[in-house]
Amino acid sequence: MAFNRFRPTSHFIAPHSWMNDPCGAVWIPETQEYRVCYQWNPGTSKGGNSAWGMAKSKDLVAWQDCTPALRNGTSYDSLGVFSGSIVSKIVEGERVLYLFYTSVSSLPIHWSLPYVEGCESQSVAFSTDFGETWHRYQYNPLLASPKNGTRTTGWRDPFVSQSQSLSKLLGSDVETNFMMIASGNRDLGSQLCVYQSNDLLGWESLGTVLRVKNGSKISPSSKLQFGQNFECASFFTLGQQDYIVVGVEEDSHSERHNGHYLLWLSGKFTLKNGSLDFEIQSHGLLDHGILYAAHIFRDRENRLLQLGWADESAKESVIESQGWAGCLVHPRELFEISEPITDVGRASNRWLVDEESGRMSTLGIRPAPQVTTLRSGYPSNSLQEFSSIRTKTFELTATFTNLSGNERFDFNVRKSPDNTEVTKLIFDLEKGAMIVDKSKSSIHGLGESTPDFGDLDLLDGEDLVVRIFVDVSLVEIYVNNRFTLTSRIYPSLETSICASYNFGSYPESAVDLRLWDRLRDAWPDRIPGDTLTEMGAHEGNELREQELGRSESFLCPAIVA
Template sequence: MTNHQTRLEQAQKAVQKASEKVQNTPYRLGYHIMAPAHWINDPNGLIQWAGEYHVFYQHHPYSPKGGPIHWGHVKSKDLVFWEHMPIALAPGEDYDRSGCFSGSAVDNNGKLTLIYTGHVNLDVEKDEFVEYQCLAESSDGVHFKKHPSNPIISEPPKDGSPHFRDPKVWKRNDKWYMVLGNQVNNLGNVVLYESKDLIDWEYQGVIAKSTGKMGYMFECPDFFELNGKHILLFSPQGMELEGDLYQSLYQNGYYVGGFNYETKEFNHGDFVELDKGFDFYAGQTFLDDKGRRIVIGWMSMWESVMPEQEHGWAGAMTIPRELKLNENNHLVMMPVEELKILRGEHLTLSATVISENIRLDHIKGECLEIVTEYSLKGCTAQKFGINIRCSEDCTEKTMIYYDTHSGKVTVDRNQSGKGEGGIRRSEIHGQDHESIKLHLFIDRSSLELFVNGGETVITSRIYPNPSSVYVELFAEEGEVQLLNLDSWKLADIWK
């Protein structure tokens, strides 16, 4: 068996060689975190350490269609310009030989410490496997050594199953805590552990569980405090479609409640989806030195068509978003302030009445930020909005609009180009608003829509032709007052 360092070097050479072929391919993103090449999924180990932001990610360096999972790594000084770092973890030990699955990062006495799930396949055809919790450390934030005590948790709770993964670890006072996703009787659970040293862990019980409606597995749990409330962010699998809700294959959302560290009880309200789009999964958060709770998600979805795979890569992360809790105990997400660094040429459109399709010939491009606000007072249009990544004849486009009758905002990608079509709708809270604001981040193969200060967010991968760069405003069956529109061309951080 090769040692860890050798496997890391082999993986690094493979992905570097593959990266030469993905440059300048049509869907390569301009300002999002991606692997240099090949497969990427869940964000892992989000942390601000030694003055820099670190994001690790599930990565297969040998293929754009997945395989034994490694941990890729990027870092940044400003959450905007990211630098690819050497691969941090490679599978191959007895406790992680089939993959280094998702986890988290902490600062332990100056050491950047990764806690992850080691996955070991026993019989692939029968889907038999075991999962262990493991630890790796680094003094320089670049080179990681797996701990000699691995695995630090060698089996699930007595009533649990082998589905036992995705540790999120944090420190409170002098104790470390860990939440993990688990499955009991084909129902999702989040379990809690406690430790004094990150090595020896004691099981503390279940803090959240599915009663059936919430599906058969809870992945990627994240437990944190915000505005005096405790929030469990997690990714349930197996939820049934419910109107406009739970449309994706798997979900990502949260409970808000109160947690008692003495009794280990978490009392919470109903599940709320965090992002209403096609492509947001496994969201993870961290606290930075400005006191912000920042979240990043995987900007893709399991089993979805990924046209970029034919170009040698797959998957990306969302832009970093700041999380806040509003007066209704709902999480709102807004792009971090630092993203304004990307802004280049600024173009505007002054107040005007929209009653038909209007091409904005002075605003076009593949990487844009657009902020547009419409008045709801005196609006007679049945629906209004903005079409982006339009072709010259507008047969290709992604539609974003508000329906005044239903009070819902919609992203329609049925004419968006390659890949899957589909529609995502979400009701806008607070119908007493006098206006509606649509804030769009457009990259070559993605759209992130923030509505009314991030109360509703819809994330979607789209795959238009590179020549589809036009933007148009529209209103149907009436008119609407456009209050203002601001647009910026955004820099390509990878060039």
């Protein structure tokens, strides 16, 4: 069936239709479960008039669908409830969840279009029953308009969190919450706006914490440039370092998927002449492929986790026929890596070098520990068994040691028996690159054939440690706990379920490999089917109304008592 042909099974994905940004994730102690929200447009496989879909989980691996948290309102958010975040707080002995979102009253919104004043505002909804029901705040919107007026390129995706760094710098109470909104000024460049609040309802502007010129390099030696607008920004602290993660919208000459990429910045919040600023000390790509709209949250053990949206890269006809689009990658843990200083580290923008301590640090990225519970059965450690698999979904880890730096390791996945179709996952140490070669991924050209790639930046003498997830059309690649790449592939042949490898002259006996060729279903309670694509337009609209429901304005008694 078209619905299931390219549909991942072990990942977070909407029951049908279009989905994009993860926009609210929270652990709820009373119910011992996570709630994760996402942008959803039921009834169509195209983006646009989004609601906040929602699901719950005990372990971030097996999920159950929930009633959507929000849909469009009647005035300030009549045309959309866009991305944001969720804050959990005890108010007079009762847990209250605050759902912050961008309320939209005019479309389309894009950095290349004239900005309509009032099209974006920032609002909040509450839940006092652990996410079962949500009610808008009676006095929405909390923030009515950006300070740049019609020169604004965007003003959205409120991320709300406490920050010891910001509280200490500003002399604020440690319980103060800060809101970061991604934005931009048509005349000046991309910007991040910051606000503070003591009660999560009244917000005071602290100005712009990051102001960059369009097209400027992130650092003098960087290959990366700032774009036209920021989206989906968040902030956190690891060790002694402050971090910002942000989506960068590039200009019309961008060669990246959908003209955007995910950036992380390490540095320090500072005050310059009384104005809040962020001093960039190191930076890198959060993902070298199609991943976008990163969302940051804490798990029950207080680990810092990240979700992100994996867009489609198939032909429009493929997306329309399957009746859905988009999913989320596996949750990823963000942490700090520290190593002795090397010349490679000194030359790289991603490492922050501390000559006094003799150490250098960078942002680490790896699958969250919970992801291991997707594995089913015992692993194989045989390359021959890898070459004999017949599956669309598997996980593989491999470690290569005693490297000269000239090796090339190819893993060939979603391969047909005669090699007519194949996707090559190439780790080329001589070029210092990881490449997803999609030139033969689909003989009928169902998806993009341009490669996804990124610099590995291995240190001298470092082993190569890779972790690969293949889930039908979704490929996730991790290298040495600091490189990630997300890609999508669309094989034309049903027989493209094989795999092989080519390591050149590297001895196979030296490879430490683990293979799980069966992964758990992330949605055990769902009934598989293609019901949506069989519906006509009228039935699809009825489904939309039925599943979204209504969320009325509300003055939360626990908050105003």
